[in-house]
Amino acid sequence: MDKYVITISRQFGALGRTIAQKMAAELGIEFYDRDIVEHTAKRMGLPVSEISKEEERAGGFFAERRYPLGMGPVSMQEELFQVQTNIIRDFASKESCIIVGRCGDYCLRDMERVLDIYVYAPIEKRVENCISILGMDEKTARGMIQDVDKARENYRRKYCKDIAGIFDNREICIDSGKFGADTSADILCGVVRSVFY
DSSP states (O other), rough: OOOOEEEEETTTOOHHHHHHHHHHHTOOOOEESHHHHHHHHHHOOOOOOHHHHHHHHHTTTHHHSSSSTSSSSSHHHHHHHHHHHHHHHHHHHHHHHHEEETHHHHHTTTOEHHHHHHHHOOOHHHHHHHHHHTOOOHHHHHHHHHHHHHHHHHHHHHOOOOOSTTTTTTTTTHHHHHHHHHHHHHHHHHHHHHHHO
16 A cells, blocks of 8 residues: 555644544554654754753743744744754655644645644633643633644744635544544544545
8 A cells, every 4th residue: 555644733622633643543654743843853953852941941831832843033943844844754755654733734735645634623622621631720721722723823824825724725624522532533544544545
């Protein structure tokens, strides 16, 4: 079977990363998320510990979710995005895999055999997920949802200039609040099999 790539973008608290992990396990393919950050640090000659220290200084445990890599000073932003794009393309050219976030759909827009997925959920379901899974209180959860969604939207707008809306350049959008993580992963794996197998 020829290799294929799935990109998953998501709203904060919609369980997109969890769904991606479940899909990777079910399909027997690689899953890349924080690995992209680690490879970026390596290529740029920056230890991951340095990035982690900066994230902690920027706002504590959830800072990495609030301020994605690439939202710092302008020249650094451009370099980070380009390095990340190259890493994502390297992963995609080697093997079947799932790429989570970091504008993966845009980075791979000219490649064949790519399926771009967007995971969303109603706000109340996302708040519930943040409280029950991430251990946040309700006020923190609502603030994080607002901040992270805005940061992701700004990041996408900045680097994906020819994409107008949040659903553009995505073939499948799924409401994880309606289906839950397990069923969402099963549905999406079914689509992947029908398209690529």
